Amino acid sequence: QSVLTQPPSASGTPGQRVTISCSGSSSNIGSNYVYWYQQLPGTAPKLLIYRNNQRPSGVPDRFSGSKSGTSASLAISGLRSEDEADYYCAAWDDSLSGPEVVFGGGTKLTVL
């Protein structure tokens, strides 16, 4: 069971806007930055969003991130077939045993 909670699946049609949620607690999302990763089939994850809402160079502005309290969201607008992938959120967690990075369980996005 993952520390951060994501829906296991999401779907949309080309051109649509899709949102993926990530729920945590005060020790992780509530007090630290959120990161989002895209994992295309058979490849390593790739950084999509850092520090809640910042896009690395090369990531299309169709991808956006937001955070409010202990939850975060990834939005993908103008959905394209190549966006079909697994998406993971992550954050540092200030646990009693020392800080560690925690991930969500991942959301499989299907483009219908």
Add this chain to the structure above:
Amino acid sequence: EVQLVQSGAEVKKPGESLKISCKGSGYSFTSYWIGWVRQMPGKGLEWMGIIYPGDSDTRYSPSFQGQVTISADKSISTAYLQWSSLKASDTAMYYCVRHSGNYYGSGGPDYWGQGTLVTVSS
């Protein structure tokens, strides 16, 4: 260009030892934390631990403490993940990641290696 290049796939028997590697290039290897992430077949991502190659400060997730050893050789810009006695449940893809922050707990993974598939089977 930042690159993390990992060693090739391994097939091992239960009880055997293993050390996989991750070579960094395109940035100052001693100035960024390097972490390891496990992905079991068909499952999600799990953060295992982290090392600062500059002084070898190493931290582990409680879930992996005592199960693996993380090390680094800054002279050759390479980090390692090793097991002393593999189990079938260690079968997974292992990724090395560079963390973006300068101090422990400050930045998340930004660059990822291509992954090393470890298969443990009798």
